[in-house]
Amino acid sequence: MSDNQASDTPEQAEFRARAREWLAANHPGRPPLRLPQGALEVSDPHALEWLRSWQKAAYDAGLVGCDYPTQVGGGGRTNCQTVANQEMFAAKTPYLVNVIGLGMGAPTVFFHAQEEMKQQWLPKLFSGEEIWCQGFSEPGAGSDLANQQTFAERDGDNWIINGHKVWTTLAHFASWMILLCRTSKDDKYNGLSYFVVPIKDAIGRGVTVRPLIKMTGETGFNEVLFDGLVIPDSYRLDEVGAGWKVAMTTLAHERNAGQMITPASGGMPLDEGSGVSTNDPASLARLARNQLRDGKRAADDEALRDEIVKMFIRSEAFRQNRRRTRVPELRDHAQRIPLQSKMIVTELQQDMAELALRIQGLGSTLSFTDDKAPDAGQWGLAYMNTFGITIAGGTNEIQRNILGERVLGLAKTK
Amino acid sequence: MEQPKNFGFGEDEAMLRDSARRFFSDNLPADRLHALVAAEFDPHRANQCKWDADLWKQVTELGWTAACVPEAEGGIGMPLVAAVALAEEAGRAGFPSPMLGTFNATFVLRGCDTDAARAALGAIAEGTSMTLAVTNSRGSLNAGDTDVQVDDSGRLTGSAHFVQDARKADRYLISARGANGVGLYIVERDADGLTVAPDVIVDVTRDQAILGFDNVSALEVAPPGAGQTALEAALPAMLCVLSADMVGAGEWLLQTTAEYARTRVQFDRPIGFFQAIKHPLVNLMVEIDNAKSLTYNAACAVDIGAEDQLTLARMAKAQASSMAVYSGSRAVQFHGGIGFTWECWVQMFFKRQLHSQVLLGDANHHRRQLADALIGPVAA
Ligand SMILES: Cc1cc2nc3c(=O)[nH]c(=O)nc-3n(C[C@H](O)[C@H](O)[C@H](O)COP(=O)(O)OP(=O)(O)OC[C@H]3O[C@@H](n4cnc5c(N)ncnc54)[C@H](O)[C@@H]3O)c2cc1C
Numbered sequence: 077m078s079d080n081q082a083s084d085t086p087e088q089a090e091f092r093a094r095a096r097e098w099l100a101a102n103h104p105g106r107p108p109l110r111l112p113q114g115a116l117e118v119s120d121p122h123a124l125e126w127l128r129s130w131q132k133a134a135y136d137a138g139l140v141g142c143d144y145p146t147q148v149g150g151g152g153r154t155n156c157q158t159v160a161n162q163e164m165f166a167a168k169t170p171y172l173v174n175v176i177g178l179g180m181g182a183p184t185v186f187f188h189a190q191e192e193m194k195q196q197w198l199p200k201l202f203s204g205e206e207i208w209c210q211g212f213s214e215p216g217a218g219s220d221l222a223n224q225q226t227f228a229e230r231d232g233d234n235w236i237i238n239g240h241k242v243w244t245t246l247a248h249f250a251s252w253m254i255l256l257c258r259t260s261k262d263d264k265y266n267g268l269s270y271f272v273v274p275i276k277d278a279i280g281r282g283v284t285v286r287p288l289i290k291m292t293g294e295t296g297f298n299e300v301l302f303d304g305l306v307i308p309d310s311y312r313l314d315e316v317g318a319g320w321k322v323a324m325t326t327l328a329h330e331r332n333a334g335q336m337i338t339p340a341s342g343g344m345p346l347d348e349g350s351g352v353s354t355n356d357p358a359s360l361a362r363l364a365r366n367q368l369r370d371g372k373r374a375a376d377d378e379a380l381r382d383e384i385v386k387m388f389i390r391s392e393a394f395r396q397n398r399r400r401t402r403v404p405e406l407r408d409h410a411q412r413i414p415l416q417s418k419m420i421v422t423e424l425q426q427d428m429a430e431l432a433l434r435i436q437g438l439g440s441t442l443s444f445t446d447d448k449a450p451d452a453g454q455w456g457l458a459y460m461n462t463f464g465i466t467i468a469g470g471t472n473e474i475q476r477n478i479l480g481e482r483v484l485g486l487a488k489t490k
Numbered sequence: 491m492e493q494p495k496n497f498g499f500g501e502d503e504a505m506l507r508d509s510a511r512r513f514f515s516d517n518l519p520a521d522r523l524h525a526l527v528a529a530e531f532d533p534h535r536a537n538q539c540k541w542d543a544d545l546w547k548q549v550t551e552l553g554w555t556a557a558c559v560p561e562a563e564g565g566i567g568m569p570l571v572a573a574v575a576l577a578e579e580a581g582r583a584g585f586p587s588p589m590l591g592t593f594n595a596t597f598v599l600r601g602c603d604t605d606a607a608r609a610a611l612g613a614i615a616e617g618t619s620m621t622l623a624v625t626n627s628r629g630s631l632n633a634g635d636t637d638v639q640v641d642d643s644g645r646l647t648g649s650a651h652f653v654q655d656a657r658k659a660d661r662y663l664i665s666a667r668g669a670n671g672v673g674l675y676i677v678e679r680d681a682d683g684l685t686v687a688p689d690v691i692v693d694v695t696r697d698q699a700i701l702g703f704d705n706v707s708a709l710e711v712a713p714p715g716a717g718q719t720a721l722e723a724a725l726p727a728m729l730c731v732l733s734a735d736m737v738g739a740g741e742w743l744l745q746t747t748a749e750y751a752r753t754r755v756q757f758d759r760p761i762g763f764f765q766a767i768k769h770p771l772v773n774l775m776v777e778i779d780n781a782k783s784l785t786y787n788a789a790c791a792v793d794i795g796a797e798d799q800l801t802l803a804r805m806a807k808a809q810a811s812s813m814a815v816y817s818g819s820r821a822v823q824f825h826g827g828i829g830f831t832w833e834c835w836v837q838m839f840f841k842r843q844l845h846s847q848v849l850l851g852d853a854n855h856h857r858r859q860l861a862d863a864l865i866g867p868v869a870a
Pocket of ligand 1 (some may be wrong): 116176209210211212213217218219220242243244245246297463464465467468469470471472473474477489490765
């Protein structure tokens with residue numbers, strides 16, 4: 077974080093000082109219960125309430141949504157969300173629970189919804205009072221996202237929706253969903269439209285939410301069934317038939333390559349005892365120094381040392397790549413590094429966690445629910461959870477297609 | 491110590507870099523390079539040193555080699571990131587020249603703090619080229635190891651090995667051991683008692699030689715005992731410019747191969763359609779970007795005198811070295827049969843990358859050193 081401050085604008089500098097001061101006095105402390113590793117796995121309502129009150133406090137302090145205009149509940153600032161994020165991570169805060177809303181719902185609504193709808197939706201999204209989810213994926217529409225079968229049929233000033241969404245993260249708490257669906261069967265892409273639809277208030281009135289269980293045994297995502305849900309036309313974003321264009325706004329932000337910086341906090345070690353952060357190669361080095369294998373420290377094993385160093389190098393490179401994207405003189409193609417970021421960070425986390433399991437040796441067989449597990453079993457859990465992120469948000473294979481096509485100009489995979 | 495957000499890479503550096511890029515695209519496109527260095531394919535050819543001395547003269551007149559010479563010595567006094575940008579462009583062009591050697595000598599001389607070293611920097615600013623002769627016959631990476639001895643009257647005897655671009659440089663900067671440790675000395679290429687015995691090397695864009703010293707009179711720029719420190723202090727900067735050369739060459743290989751994948755048609759499609767081609771090219775792009783960002787980061791750390799500059803420079807060289815091999819391997823493979831020929835320009839960059847990856851220590855070497863710094867030493 078040390079290189080962040082050097083060239084703050086006056087506004088950023090003033091904002092940074094205030095953020096730092098507020099965080100020093102208002103860190104929420106440790107949660108009264110064990111939180112899952114990330115917001116995608118929150119399923120206990122008590123965890124939700126605790127995390128929601130943290131998000132509300134951060135929003136009230138001006139740290140969430142600060143670059144959005146004040147009319148829609150934002151802070152009306154310029155380039156300050158980055159500063160807020162840096163300071164929240166530096167203060168090792170809990171994560172923000174309304175991730176889908178902040179990362180995808182807010183920018184999509186902001187760029188494509190009617191003005192009064194923005195004013196209705198965005199403030200409660202920023203504060204976490206209303207949780208949002210994303211209804212893109214279907215049983216037959218995963219990587220091939222445009223293959224949507226969920227259908228919205230016009231009925232006067234209303235739309236009637238029928239269909240089946242899967243892998244819908246946080247739908248079990250959600251008030252609203254951003255929904256991509258079909259309004260015409262004539263054209264694969266131009267037959268798509270984009271809506272915001274109610275979930276919680278419509279349960280039993282055309283909406284059913286059922287949890288799906290992840291490989292870790294946790295939940296967090298769901299299937300959502302629409303059976304004749306009726307919504308007003310004012311919930312539509314952009315034109316009928318412009319759904320694909322709107323979805324691109326969502327996806328660009330989901331992959332950290334959008335116009336708005338997503339509010340994000342985090343860094344609080346989930347397990348107080350070990351203090352392990354599964355995103356930090358220093359945690360791997362520490363683990364290796366403490367772990368005995370065959371009577372010797374793992375840190376003395378030449379092969380493991382080499383692999384750990386590779387993680388340090390990749391992690392530093394990721395940081396420096398982000399820094400370089402903000403220096404126009406040092407990049408040849410504006411999208412080249414931003415489009416890599418989702419793929420790079422998720423694979424780095426996956427590989428670090430996998431390496432940790434080999435450092436732990438037999439200790440890695442223990443579940444995070446076993447008190448004897450080294451580093452509280454966080455690495456094994458993290459390893460499994462990283463497959464969520466190498467798959468979600470457009471799989472990393474799809475990311476490589478996009479990079480090859482948009483940046484290197486290679487022929488399109490259809 | 492805070493690094494500037496832009497790596498210290500400002501308008502002046504960007505202008506210099508852009509003019510270098512134009513200079514090479516005007517004067518040394520790959521077909522010209524091939525005609526210049528690869529006219530002869532016989533592996534038993536006499537060892538050769540093919541380069542365009544006139545082009546190098548233009549480079550020195552443009553002031554590139556004066557860039558990192560302090561203003562007090564008649565140079566321009568630019569930060570290391572400027573030299574890194576120039577090295578990146580030179581690597582992208584596969585430029586045969588004593589440029590890296592001259593940069594390296596500049597970094598070492600800046601740490602010598604003697605009048606003779608300052609005068610030598612002045613000569614570099616005026617266009618004199620140099621290269622380092624600091625490696626022994628075993629290729630040791632330890633700055634204290636040398637096969638050259640210096641006697642009490644400052645005369646050199648012995649040999650220096652793996653000297654880069656030895657037949658292009660005007661002068662050599664030599665490490666030699668005396669009674670009180672290692673000192674640094676300058677000898678002209680045509681000095682009495684000096685022999686230059688060329689190696690036959692694979693890289694067609696460089697030359698390399700063994701220097702033999704038989705009682706050669708030399709100019710002392712660092713007295714015995716001070717040489718090792720000066721060499722070690724210059725190591726981070728040397729790693730940066732070499733890594734930058736590899737980044738440039740890697741980018742040439744990536745762009746050239748992407749162009750081929752856009753145009754070569756098999757099974758009725760441009761081959762870049764196939765993910766067995768597309769995805770590794772994307773992976774190569776990532777490796778190059780990592781190497782580039784780490785290199786500018788390390789150079790910036792050197793410029794502000796950061797304590798961790800050696801660690802960051804080793805990260806850059808480790809990453810650049812492994813990327814360098816990958817860039818060459820994928821470029822040849824994805825060109826198919828033509829990629830395996832002498833005629834294809836890819837071979838020149840493939841070989842330059844293989845050569846660069848081992849100079850100043852390969853990826854394994856630097857990762858081993860990094861392990862000590864980042865994890866701690868191996869328990870006894
Ligand atoms: C933890 C988690 C949370 C999620 N949350 C949400 C959510 O909130 N909302 C939502 O809408 N969706 C969500 N998803 C769904 C996610 O977006 C999809 O899983 C993803 O887009 C992949 O689709 P799929 O599962 O149908 O796999 P498929 O598309 O069937 O892919 C299977 C395999 O084939 C590969 N593949 C497919 N096409 C190609 C191609 N053209 N080239 C190369 N390889 C290809 C894929 O990379 C993958 O390896 C979530 C997923 C996970 C794992």
